[in-house]
Amino acid sequence: MNKEPKRAVTIKDVASEVGVAPSTVSRTLQNHSSISEETKEKVRKAMDKLGYVPNVAARNLAKKYANTIGVVMPFLSLRDRKSNPFYMDAIMAMNQEASKYDVTLAIASGESEKELLDNVQLMYKQKRVDGFILLYTKRDDPILAYLESNAIAHTVIGQPYSYTSTTNIVDNDNQLLGRSATQYLVDRGHKKIFFITHVERENVFQERFYGYQKAISDNKLPLYSHVVLKKPEDYNLFTELMETEKPTALIVIDDMFALRIIQLCNLLGYRVPDDISIVSFNNSIFSTLIHPYITSIDIHTEELGRVAVQQFIRQLNNKHSLQQKVFIQHQLIERETVIDIPKE
Template identity: 50%
Template sequence: MSITVKDVAKKAGVATSTVSRVINDHPSISEETKKKVRAIMEEMGYIPNLTARNLGKQISNAIGIILPPLDSKERLGNPFYLETIETINEEARKAGMTVAIATALDFEALLSNVKQMHRQKQVDGFILTYSDNHDPIINYLMKEQVPFTLIGQPYTHEEKITYVDNDNQLLGKQATEYLMQHGHQNILFVTNTTQENVYFERYFGYQKALMLANLPVHPAVTFQGPEDYVNFEQLLKDKKPTALVVIDDLFAMRIIQLLNLYHYQVPEDLSVISFNNSIFATLVHPYLTSIDVDVAALGKMATQSLIEKLNNNEQTSARMVVPHQLIKRETVIAIKE
């Protein structure tokens, strides 16, 4: 025979409405009563019906994870997003919540998905896993006052948004300085994205390090289409760099393959440093020197902040910075005089 709310209320000597409020952690119930009722629920083996509970509260008990438009193989296979989903899912599970994922090939379809999830009350709030210059979704969430947190630094409204990020400008600066410490003076910054804030911040850091050292600063080498891969060989011949700072590990792997195609050896001819310290960093030799951004901490803090917003039913703003760590491996060597 299944235990009901009435059974718990009878044994606890309280009204059934009191038990319901305890289940929903209502502030009107004292901590003493909550402890007493919860102890009896555990003793009797009563498990609250989350569906019924959520209907009563008009909530879904779910978190929406918004991925960026998966419009390229790099984004589709980027372990950063998979690791982020895994961490968010684990934190949500601890809080008795589930997750739903919003994804699409472009921003228009992605916005449509997010609107549907919100209007149909499929989720209570969202975690944005990226920060893009032309993102219509963040504007929608702010306009509709939908609770959300952001992994990354927003382009606008920083004072109104709760976001968790690394200090990406410092990451870019330290990656470049590490190359400089190994004698490199002619360094290029290589990227396959120019819309995401992570690119701007890391590139600014690269610029800052070189400017402070009175070394030449180059425009970012951007890969947007097939012609950029073809032109890269000539660019290397013209610029004659000794080292590259690459936007992330996955793209660094592609760049190393491209360098091999053009008969450059890493690190003998060109040193390479990248970011994220993903699984790709140690898949093949040479192992990538990379800056660990602690993806688990990013996802955990973003999820905990969103759950806190939902529990307190308030729109707050905060900036949380996750520490990083340089992982020294095989793709950076001291330059030969």
């Protein structure tokens, strides 16, 4: 004989157990100040005794909040982006911070820009999220334009190309990062320094390269155009530049790409750091995967994620609050890829 499924405990059951009105139980769930601590304690004990489980979805619907933040990844058609530890480190920190506010995260991703935008729109229209945190910046980004035009709460990790006066921004001072990396090499005696990248359009590259240019100019050293390595012919040009210009140091856009540059230098017969010094950015797991360990600037990814959640919650709780731009400090971590150049 089949047993009937056990009926779920309701607010009315809890109210009957304590001898209070159902509205008292409801306000206890909201930790409302109108209910005394003594009554709240009685209600909570009754909930534990009866095994009452709050219907979070129904409560969120009544409050008109989903208590969920949508986290927007860049569209992931590039293999490097899928394996970049920045995103996982940021999301883990964001999840820890969100849990302090009883908020969860929902990831928005896509293989193309259109697919990503469709997912973002669907998540918001179905009220599955209260707004979004963008883990990237992109020129003419349709997702940021959608969030802005519909007054949807959002925070951006990075420096957006537009809407800077109306968007909550959490970022590093990437110009200062570029200057710091360059000045560190200059102080170690390096005078011929290249800036190496595999991206050109991203704001993070442009800001870091500008900082490099400023430091080179301040020190009255030879200024080189950035070196982009994407296509096979780019690598041939890099080989020629290494032979003709003979740089003593390279600044690389991030740790993951720096590993490739170290391998490339080895293939070309240059030893790191004996023949060529390298500094990169992010201080990710890639910086200590193989020897020589990479000297890298720590951008404090976890702090970027935590502060982004804080800024989003602040905006959600007060839609009339002023937009803020928060800079996270950086730290240069000295390891094994830089040596001093003796003064002549």
